[in-house]
Amino acid sequence: xxxxxxxxxxxxxxxxxxxxxxxxxxxxxxxxxxxxxxxxxxxxxxxxxxxxxxxxxxxxxxxxxxxxxxxxxxxxxxxxxxxxxxxxxxxxxxxxxxxxxxxxxxxxxxxxxxxxxxxxxxxxxxxxxxxxxxxxxxxxxxxxxxxxxxxxxxxxxxxxxxxxxxxxxxxxxxxxxxxxxxxxxxxxxxxxxxxxxxxxxxxxxxxxxxxxxxxxxxxxxxxxxxxxxxxxxxxxxxxxxxxxxxxxxxxxxxxxxxxxxxxxxxxxxxxxxxxxxxxxxxxxxxxxxxxxxxxxxxxxxxxxxxxxxxxxxxxxxxxxxxxxxxxxxxxxxxxxxxxxxxxxxxxxxxxxxxxxxxxxxxxxxxxxxxxxxxxxxxxxxxxxxxxxxxxxxxxxxxxxxxxxxxxxxxxxxxxxxxxxxxxxxxxxxxxxxxxxxxxxxxxxxxxxxxxxxxxxxxxxxxxxxxxxxxxxxxxxxxxxxxxxxxxxxxxxxxxxxxxxxxxxxxxxxxxxxxxxx
Numbered sequence: 001x002x003x004x005x006x007x008x009x010x011x012x013x014x015x016x017x018x019x020x021x022x023x024x025x026x027x028x029x030x031x032x033x034x035x036x037x038x039x040x041x042x043x044x045x046x047x048x049x050x051x052x053x054x055x056x057x058x059x060x061x062x063x064x065x066x067x068x069x070x071x072x073x074x075x076x077x078x079x080x081x082x083x084x085x086x087x088x089x090x091x092x093x094x095x096x097x098x099x100x101x102x103x104x105x106x107x108x109x110x111x112x113x114x115x116x117x118x119x120x121x122x123x124x125x126x127x128x129x130x131x132x133x134x135x136x137x138x139x140x141x142x143x144x145x146x147x148x149x150x151x152x153x154x155x156x157x158x159x160x161x162x163x164x165x166x167x168x169x170x171x172x173x174x175x176x177x178x179x180x181x182x183x184x185x186x187x188x189x190x191x192x193x194x195x196x197x198x199x200x201x202x203x204x205x206x207x208x209x210x211x212x213x214x215x216x217x218x219x220x221x222x223x224x225x226x227x228x229x230x231x232x233x234x235x236x237x238x239x240x241x242x243x244x245x246x247x248x249x250x251x252x253x254x255x256x257x258x259x260x261x262x263x264x265x266x267x268x269x270x271x272x273x274x275x276x277x278x279x280x281x282x283x284x285x286x287x288x289x290x291x292x293x294x295x296x297x298x299x300x301x302x303x304x305x306x307x308x309x310x311x312x313x314x315x316x317x318x319x320x321x322x323x324x325x326x327x328x329x330x331x332x333x334x335x336x337x338x339x340x341x342x343x344x345x346x347x348x349x350x351x352x353x354x355x356x357x358x359x360x361x362x363x364x365x366x367x368x369x370x371x372x373x374x375x376x377x378x379x380x381x382x383x384x385x386x387x388x389x390x391x392x393x394x395x396x397x398x399x400x401x402x403x404x405x406x407x408x409x410x411x412x413x414x415x416x417x418x419x420x421x422x423x424x425x426x427x428x429x430x431x432x433x434x435x436x437x438x439x440x441x442x443x444x445x446x447x448x449x450x451x452x453x454x455x456x457x458x459x460x461x462x463x464x465x466x467x468x469x470x471x472x473x474x475x476x477x478x479x480x481x482x483x484x485x486x487x488x489x490x491x492x493x494x495x496x497x498x499x500x501x502x503x504x505x506x507x508x509x510x511x512x513x514x515x516x517x
Contacts, residue, residue, distance in 0.1 A: 223266065
């Protein structure tokens with residue numbers, strides 16, 4: 001396939017290079033470059049704000065909006081004869097009739113400034129990819145951002161997401177259109193004073209949070225737990241959880257319960273401030289509201305979290321999150337629960353987060369959230385399948401099956417109830433660990449996936465991004481001012497029965513589900 005990138009010569013950015021390099025890696029693809037007749041650079045105030053952030057936060061020049069003029073100008077020029085696909089990254093007037101044209105819009109704006117305008121107006125981020133091969137059905141995605149108060153961070157997330165959407169559109173819909181269905185979009189002006197005031201306010205907000213951390217211990221993660229043999233939070237609708245927090249040297253999160261030989265344990269991520277990374281710890285708990293001290297059971301040179309513990313073939317296994325090591329590893333209990341050994345690397349070369357296995361129709365599935373380019377890993381869902389636990393693991397035909405900050409990243413083990421399979425997912429639209437939504441899996445196969453959001457957990461003003469239940473032991477985690485907190489009331493509510501369904505079937509329209517509630 002011959003693909004031409006249409007660029008604005010005043011805006012030759014690193015995310016354009018990410019796209020060009022990813023396209024060039026596809027066998028049979030040829031990548032060319034053409035420059036639009038006019039120039040529409042980022043407004044000076046926007047560039048000044050990005051430069052200010054670079055100074056304040058110490059960014060090192062590898063972001064999505066950093067200029068890479070020499071590398072992009074070295075691409076071969078677009079041939080005179082017709083190319084197969086034109087990707088319009090110039091943000092200018094619609095191209096003349098010709099090949100299939102893909103045009104990314106950021107909150108309705110055909111330029112990176114759309115991301116900045118959305119943040120300044122406190123809007124959720126959206127990426128729409130207009131495709132002349134299917135003019136009435138744009139490809140859509142909802143990226144997350146690790147810090148909505150910093151333009152650079154959100155631009156990294158949204159533009160990484162745009163690369164992923166473009167690659168997916170090219171792979172899943174190879175058809176071409178005979179003409180371009182034009183669009184007219186007016187690029188809004190942020191204005192110098194509002195943009196500068198917003199950036200200054202964001203820096204001031206960070207300073208206030210820093211002082212708050214010193215004065216109050218800051219916001220941190222903790223875990224909640226309760227025993228109830230008869231009914232779960234989902235069945236009761238509301239429940240009170242006891243709260244366990246870390247000591248001053250770190251915090252606890254990602255709880256997974258497990259019962260062994262009549263004893264109950266909660267495996268957790270224990271984050272150590274001194275090492276700036278997480279490890280896996282275990283907390284023994286009793287049926288009479290007693291909890292022991294967290295004891296570290298697994299530590300690696302890289303970050304570990306999300307300790308998914310399960311039993312298979314007479315052995316107890318753990319798959320912790322090890323995205324920083326770019327692999328998915330399997331550990332076996334040598335002396336449960338305190339000694340573990342690494343048995344196998346199940347998937348290598350992928351920065352995958354919160355791997356959650358599922359047995360389904362005789363096979364094994366992994367639900368994971370990968371990090372692509374400078375994205376967050378909060379807004380993408382990919383699936384892998386194998387005949388046995390040790391693989392080989394093969395990617396789903398439609399990966400990534402979902403790009404949506406509200407309904408992608410796993411939030412705990414699957415729940416089987418009433419003949420249905422529910423999947424806890426993290427809602428990260430407004431930040432990491434905002435809430436947990438439960439999705440019913442409607443279809444899962446080699447080339448299909450569909451889910452429908454059906455319920456949601458709320459814990460008052462606290463964030464939450466993990467839910468699990470096993471043998472009557474129910475656990476959640478909490479984000480906020482948890483120091484000194486002893487109990488927290490948590491509720492579960494059903495979503496509207498007509499909540500939208502996300503799906504991937506063969507070569508479908510791309511999907512995005514609005515945030516529930």
